[in-house]
Amino acid sequence: MRIAIIGANAPDSMEWHFADAFQFAGYEAKIFDIYEKFPYTVKRLKHYFQVLDKIGRTYSDSYDRKRFLSVANSINEYNPDLVICFYRDIHPAFVDAVKSKNRRVIHVNPDALTSFGYQQVIAANYDALFTKDPYILEFMKNKAKLNAYIYNEAFNQRYNPKPACTKAEMEKEMNVDVMTYGTLYPYRARMVRALVDEGINVKLYGVVPHRFFDKALEKCYTGKYIVGEEKARTIYGAKIMFNNFHFAEIESVNCRFFEANGCGAFQLCDYKPILKDLLPVDPELVSFKTIDEGAEKVRYYLAHPEERYAIAEKVYQHFLEHYTYDHLIQYILKTVETL
Incomplete structure (x- = not known):
């Protein structure tokens, strides 16, 4: 199975730990980070470019859509069997662009409800949504009629191993x-x-x-x-x-x-x-x-x-x-x- 992960490609991020677990289990997994290409690769300027990008995506729907459709093109070239999204602000057009008959697109929300932004997670046509909060689950399933599931967060025993001493x-x-x-x-x-x-x-x-x-x-x-x-x-x-x-x-x-x-x-x-x-x-x-x-x-x-x-x-x-x-x-x- 080939798995595409949409999120931050940074050690200790939830996306990174998912990729590590998939690869450890023998799956092919790759993280697609919207900040992995120039100019965001210029370390000393990365933060400033990210701020400008965030402003652009917040106030311009056309720019926001364009940014994520570009990522969608990369996903489709990779041709995964499963797409797992972690960013909470993914433009809904991205989901429609990568979904296909034989490819599921799901979202795993690792944060509290204050991170919902413009509620892109609710607006998008995900095949399934995973939330850690029973309160959010009840809303998603019983009020928004979304295909939602509960999950518990986790830890990475390979990355954060318990010391051998007492x-x-x-x-x-x-x-x-x-x-x-x-x-x-x-x-x-x-x-x-x-x-x-x-x-x-x-x-x-x-x-x-x-x-x-x-x-x-x-x-x-x-x-x-x-x-x-x-x-x-x-x-x-x-x-x-x-x-x-x-x-x-x-x-x-x-x-x-x-x-x-x-x-x-x-x-x-x-x-x-x-x-x-x-x-x-x-x-x-x-x-x-x-x-x-x-x-x-x-x-x-x-x-x-x-x-x-x-x-x-x-x-x-x-x-x-x-x-x-x-x-x-x-x-x-x-x-x-x-x-």
């Missing part, structure tokens, strides 16, 4: 009480600030936004953007990985939830009812409903390392058996077979 040994090496990572948006920073104000030692990894960053957290910021084995070691080596979900994760969790558990971390996250379906332990043990409860549980587990180790190992084994990208692509392929 968690206690890695914690001693890292010497980090609490960590979190990703773009340090205000919603994340506010909650981390509450922990810091309680006297909890927090380390921050990722990207500082160019606006509205809380200066009180500068002392916590490491200046590191972690990927691959370094990400796995950092997450595993922290005593607690603190994961506060975006407020638009209505009934879903984020990719970080799967990555952390897949690295063998001990994770504390926002409570969501879906946790009971995802975890092999009582969700109340590893989640919080208020930030005060979160701080209380941080202090408790810092003082009870053996409980951390036991929970982290049980969760890791469960996720290794159920939530790798290898599992996810097989679920996608089996669903596509029924279309």
Whole structure:
């Protein structure tokens, strides 16, 4: 089977992990990135060209259509059996241009509902839509009458492998009480600030936004953007990985939830009812409903390392058996077979 993936061809992107899993399973898979050709290949100017392109696609339908029809031509030349789209702003004309009798075109939405833009995902004639949020699934199926399916996100055990040493040994090496990572948006920073104000030692990894960053957290910021084995070691080596979900994760969790558990971390996250379906332990043990409860549980587990180790190992084994990208692509392929 030949598979075309439409999205960002960048290490650690969901598209990249899908391609890795397909290739590992013996399929031919190629990522088509709208920014893989000149002038976007000029590294020092890429960002500026992307901004101009985004403005053009936002305000000019003809330009937007032209951009994606160009990608459609490349797809048709590649002649895949299956097209999997990840960009949320793909012009609907693209879908019509690449669909054929023997070729399915599906969309996997890796983000929360705030990323829907001009709702291109809903306007396009996809053969199937995959969403991680039961709230969005209910709307798509029962109101918009779309052919939608639920899916759970995943982790890549080849790219982010759990370290071979014990968690206690890695914690001693890292010497980090609490960590979190990703773009340090205000919603994340506010909650981390509450922990810091309680006297909890927090380390921050990722990207500082160019606006509205809380200066009180500068002392916590490491200046590191972690990927691959370094990400796995950092997450595993922290005593607690603190994961506060975006407020638009209505009934879903984020990719970080799967990555952390897949690295063998001990994770504390926002409570969501879906946790009971995802975890092999009582969700109340590893989640919080208020930030005060979160701080209380941080202090408790810092003082009870053996409980951390036991929970982290049980969760890791469960996720290794159920939530790798290898599992996810097989679920996608089996669903596509029924279309």
